Amino acid sequence: MPEFKTYSPVFDPSTNNGLDFKVFVYELPDEFHVELKRQQKRCISDQYGTEIRIHEDLLKSPLRTLDPEEAEFFYVPWYGECFLFREEKRDHKNAISTTNKWFIRAVNFVKQEYPYFNRTLGRDHVFVFPGARGPHIFRDWKRHIRKSIFMTPEGDRSLGEQFNTWKDVIIPGLEADVELTSGKTRELDGERNQLAFFRGTIWNRGGSSYSRGIRIKMADALKGVTDVTFGEAEKSCDRACYRREMRRSVYCLCPRGWSPWTLRAYSAMMAGCIPVLLADEIEFPYENFLNWNALTVKIPEAQAEDVVQILRSIPQSVVEQKQAAIARVWKMVTWKHPAEPGDAFHTVMADLGLKRRLMKASTYTFWDHDHVKRSS
Incomplete structure (x- = not known):
């Protein structure tokens, strides 16, 4: 009878070892997150509610840093599925185009108000797309955030560029019961x-x-x-x-x-x-x-x-x-509320941490970090 191992020594969920990186959470205007949560209560407990849960858990996590210069990842808090749900009710015909413009405003805010996206072409930036369509609810994602890390529940490799197993992170959907x-x-x-x-x-x-x-x-x-x-x-x-x-x-x-x-x-x-x-x-x-x-x-x-x-x-x-x-x-x-060691939030973060080596190997990351240090 074969031995049924459940996980390797790479990560022990009982101790959360390996979570030693830092994440900077952008302060976007309320229209991209808290306003939507307030307006659309359904978004909190929907299976796509991970876009809210991850943001809120990160804000309370010791992984969060207020100093972007020590961050290894940059998290962009937007509730895209929640916004699209609202727009589908308001104006179904134009919901996707309206959502696309909303995403672009958020990306432009990050690029114009902070220097960090441009120095790596967004390779160390994290975006959550919690629905089955992944980043495709952002029609122009390839033009704006193609190199970034996506957290998504859909790991269907047959869909091509929507999911890249080398840079992206598959997350469990939110069960709120x-x-x-x-x-x-x-x-x-x-x-x-x-x-x-x-x-x-x-x-x-x-x-x-x-x-x-x-x-x-x-x-x-x-x-x-x-x-x-x-x-x-x-x-x-x-x-x-x-x-x-x-x-x-x-x-x-x-x-x-x-x-x-x-x-x-x-x-x-x-x-x-x-x-x-x-x-x-x-x-x-x-x-x-x-x-x-x-x-x-x-x-x-x-x-x-x-x-x-x-x-x-x-x-x-x-x-x-x-x-x-x-x-x-x-x-x-399981997305525990509040988050606790060994739950989905901590394990997703552990999976994100495995991408850190890829980010550090990026030519863009090395050049730009060295450039920032030399010119400061």
Whole structure:
């Protein structure tokens, strides 16, 4: 039986070692962050709320420096998904173009009010794009911030320039349900007497193009399987019911939607349920130091209709190994509030720290830092 290692000695989430760099957080006008949070309460608890959470956690973190000259990273706090959500309601037709202008104003502010972006062409600057479209909600991102570091939940390498595994950081989406993030759901008594569970959109107006038709195929294949729940959301099953169904299931099915990434995998881990991934191009957070094979089951999209047979063939000893592995690391994908050692914020920062060596190897960084020191 193979040994299921969950992470390497590169980073120990129980100690947060390696977090010895400094981040300068820009002071942008309120229109780019706090005003949006105040106007759009939904943004705080939405799965894209990481753009708010990371900003607020950084402001309280010892990683933050008020001296930009000692910073190794520069964080630009903008709530782009929140702004776009507001504009979609105000003027759907022009929402993207209005959002694009808003992004450009923010970038121009950073470039004109501070000297730090220009000295590295933005290579040490960090931007959060918490939605599946990543930086594409900023239509002109390639012209303005192409070399910068993006924090995004979408690690789909098939999308080309949207995500670059060498410079960008994949982040977990925000699960705001306190019953899950506190660990209370996973601690509930009871056996896991259901094989697998899924509730969500199956029949989308996009037809078979949605989820590449995978969810529709699975719904047909799983009809009549008594120990599997696979259906759309129901009024009879509220949020508490949803959590209970995860808690009593061995596996939580995570088929792709419009894109590969899914919040379901992280919510499942918080409930102690093994995520079953059906998204061929997906890349997860922390793949530099976290072994996702020990935590999940990945099934090729082409075998979606065989999911039950595949899951039933997994030995109980392997199931128990995966459950134990999840129990050790589930906090790494959980945005605790307030942030605490070993949670998603600290682990994302650890992943960011691994990019530091790449930044230091940048010709731009060396030349410009030396130039600043010589001329000061």
